[in-house]
Amino acid sequence: MTGGGGRVLLGRGNAAVPRRAGNAVRRRAERGPGGRTGGRSINTVSLARQGPRVRSLAEERSEEPISGGDVSEFGEEQDVVLVGAGITGLCAALALRDVHGEDVKSFLVTETRDVVGGNVITKEKDGYIWEEGPNSFQPNDFVLKAALDAGCADELVFGDPTASRYVFWEGELRKVPSGPDAVTNNLLSLWGKIRAGLGAVGLLKEPAPDTEETVEQFIRRNLGDEVFYRLIEPFCSGVYAGDPTKLSMKAAFGKIWILEKNGGSLVGGALNLIKEKKDNPPPPRDPNLPTPPKGQTVGSFRKGLQTLPNAIGATLGKKVRLSWTLKDIDREGGKYKLTYTTPEGPVCVRAKSVVFTTPSYVAAQLLRREIPDAHSQLNSFFYPPVGSVVLSYPKTAIRDEMYGPDGRINAFGQLHPRTQGITTLGTIYSSSLFPGRCPDGEFLLSSYIGGTLNQGILDQTEEELAAQVDKDLRTMLLKPNAPKPKTVGVRVWQKAIPQFYLGHMEALDAANEAAVEAGYEGMFLSGNYNSGVALGKCVEGAYKVADDVAEYCRELASMSAPAAPASSEEESFFV
Ligand SMILES: Cc1cc2nc3c(=O)[nH]c(=O)nc-3n(C[C@H](O)[C@H](O)[C@H](O)COP(=O)(O)OP(=O)(O)OC[C@H]3O[C@@H](n4cnc5c(N)ncnc54)[C@H](O)[C@@H]3O)c2cc1C
Numbered sequence: 001m002t003g004g005g006g007r008v009l010l011g012r013g014n015a016a017v018p019r020r021a022g023n024a025v026r027r028r029a030e031r032g033p034g035g036r037t038g039g040r041s042i043n044t045v046s047l048a049r050q051g052p053r054v055r056s057l058a059e060e061r062s063e064e065p066i067s068g069g070d071v072s073e074f075g076e077e078q079d080v081v082l083v084g085a086g087i088t089g090l091c092a093a094l095a096l097r098d099v100h101g102e103d104v105k106s107f108l109v110t111e112t113r114d115v116v117g118g119n120v121i122t123k124e125k126d127g128y129i130w131e132e133g134p135n136s137f138q139p140n141d142f143v144l145k146a147a148l149d150a151g152c153a154d155e156l157v158f159g160d161p162t163a164s165r166y167v168f169w170e171g172e173l174r175k176v177p178s179g180p181d182a183v184t185n186n187l188l189s190l191w192g193k194i195r196a197g198l199g200a201v202g203l204l205k206e207p208a209p210d211t212e213e214t215v216e217q218f219i220r221r222n223l224g225d226e227v228f229y230r231l232i233e234p235f236c237s238g239v240y241a242g243d244p245t246k247l248s249m250k251a252a253f254g255k256i257w258i259l260e261k262n263g264g265s266l267v268g269g270a271l272n273l274i275k276e277k278k279d280n281p282p283p284p285r286d287p288n289l290p291t292p293p294k295g296q297t298v299g300s301f302r303k304g305l306q307t308l309p310n311a312i313g314a315t316l317g318k319k320v321r322l323s324w325t326l327k328d329i330d331r332e333g334g335k336y337k338l339t340y341t342t343p344e345g346p347v348c349v350r351a352k353s354v355v356f357t358t359p360s361y362v363a364a365q366l367l368r369r370e371i372p373d374a375h376s377q378l379n380s381f382f383y384p385p386v387g388s389v390v391l392s393y394p395k396t397a398i399r400d401e402m403y404g405p406d407g408r409i410n411a412f413g414q415l416h417p418r419t420q421g422i423t424t425l426g427t428i429y430s431s432s433l434f435p436g437r438c439p440d441g442e443f444l445l446s447s448y449i450g451g452t453l454n455q456g457i458l459d460q461t462e463e464e465l466a467a468q469v470d471k472d473l474r475t476m477l478l479k480p481n482a483p484k485p486k487t488v489g490v491r492v493w494q495k496a497i498p499q500f501y502l503g504h505m506e507a508l509d510a511a512n513e514a515a516v517e518a519g520y521e522g523m524f525l526s527g528n529y530n531s532g533v534a535l536g537k538c539v540e541g542a543y544k545v546a547d548d549v550a551e552y553c554r555e556l557a558s559m560s561a562p563a564a565p566a567s568s569e570e571e572s573f574f575v
Helices: 024-030 057-063 087-098 141-150 190-200 215-223 225-240 254-263 266-279 307-319 360-367 372-378 455-459 462-476 504-517 535-560 568-574
Strands: 078-083 107-110 122-125 128-131 156-158 164-169 172-175 299-301 325-332 335-341 347-356 386-394 411-415 426-428 442-450 486-493 523-525
Touching: 078 087, 078 335, 078 535, 087 107, 087 141, 087 307, 087 535, 107 307, 107 347, 128 386, 128 442, 128 486, 141 307, 141 535, 164 225, 190 215, 190 225, 190 266, 215 225, 215 254, 225 411, 225 426, 254 266, 325 360, 347 360, 347 535, 360 372, 372 504, 386 462, 442 455, 442 462, 442 486, 462 486, 504 523, 523 535
Parallel strands: 078 107, 078 347, 164 411, 347 523
Antiparallel strands: 122 128, 156 299, 164 172, 325 335, 335 347, 386 442, 386 486, 411 426, 426 442
16 A cells, blocks of 8 residues: 655554464474464453454355365375465465475466455556556565566656655645655654664663553653654555554564664664664675666556566466365365365365465455464454545646656555545555656646545445545645546455554464364464555565475475485494
8 A cells, every 4th residue: 555754664564573374384393292383372362453344255165165066186295285375375385396396396376266366456547547456566576586486577667766655734744754854854853863863872761661552652651742643643554454553563564663662762773773783794686687776666567566476377377276265174184184165066176285364354264163273363354444545637637746857656555644634545646656647737646545544435326435535635736726537446355454463473373273172283363453454565575475385395394204224324224
């Protein structure tokens, strides 16, 4: 979505210490007597608040009964089955093929829809290219590697790192400070800047409490109220469409949270991190990886984000099975038995290992019978609705002050704090960010509306949502005489983005532990509720879960391999 502020880039989330799912081979060794892991009872984990019971298409399909005749067996047993061909499932499959071919000889990716990509949906029509889900990604090396391995790196496009980000505050679009302009910038008052600076170095802040803090508590304590209300609160809308009074700082913005924990203050932690990196430099970067421009950039592809899942899907070929809906998962003889509805009728696949990359509520539903404790934990994660509204205006409709001296609007977009009387969460200036998004002379704007604090969008029509966004844009960005926009696309996501509330990490741990308890070795829970919601985090999580799966397969193979023949020296003793 959108985002903004300081060192945090628009459209990025950074969940904490990503949780790896049930590598039960390793975890079993960690279990104490009686099979409990660390003796923690899952009943002590508080369940996050749930929203109204809205059902998504994937959820409905997963729950429909199996029909259509006898269940046929799918050929040979697979080493791994990945459930879901969103960006996580696809990138994990790519990593299994390209990085772990030695350990993983066979795998399938199964997807309930008839296209790959999950949330990543690009549309093209009448000279417009627009996104219905995510708009851009933070180009970390995992995403760049995926693009390279899928053969679409040449199509990458990057946003101008000097592009401005705006926050609407007290009737004005104000630039988000980005480095040198932090002192002169008018988004924060002088006192707000002093408070933030003193807090960041640890001179003016309360010590961290023993209990888990919300984003609001953490930021107000460390950086003061202004940074919270003017930067971080809108940023939470931009990344999570969420409520910062409920999101956990540790789970939702773990990379920032850990700085204070490790260094006593945010600056102390950052300095420690720099030193740590200097002492233990990362391995040299693969010279074949594309190099994005330096600074706060974001990435996409010339023809939109769906280029990446489409390219991965094409390179994986028949390993991806579309319109396959997982209906049931069973453990039989130490293996997994997965039952699908497919266009050819019900099919059963047997596998050594399974990776769930579906939304958590789908995994919860599928595990409810065999692992009720995992079901209740995974089902507790809340996904609010979000509407994406794409409108096009003539360029002349945009207020003159938005144009630079070169006659261009060099900006990423704008965010709207909930206190400022604007319903729309944020707007991305799609056609100023990436080339070729709309016909010449037009300006394409992608806005998001809804989220945790405005679930009422589910009762509104698409026309009403577009009208609301247009009304908001007139207050902030458009000239008074701007003509009516062209509505390019509207999509309402009934269950959009998982919220990392207080207790999120513990709930994930409890779900994994319940799976281990139930003997579900080699089952991995992955996807955005695990790795972090930003695409870059999902891809990083995909490569990590592929490492874990490969390790599991290697351990399995070593356990089932015949004993190695004794060495010739030893033989001479006995023969
Ligand atoms: C409106 C919106 C805007 C966003 N904006 C941004 C942004 O600008 N930048 C950014 O970095 N991130 C953004 N995100 C977040 C990001 O898009 C997601 O976190 C990410 O795409 C999730 O990928 P995933 O593969 O983990 O899950 P998903 O994309 O949800 O994939 C899961 C897949 O599992 C499939 N599935 C479900 N049930 C079954 C079943 N029973 N059998 C088989 N398959 C099944 C689903 O059909 C789906 O394809 C946005 C998200 C939304 C919704």
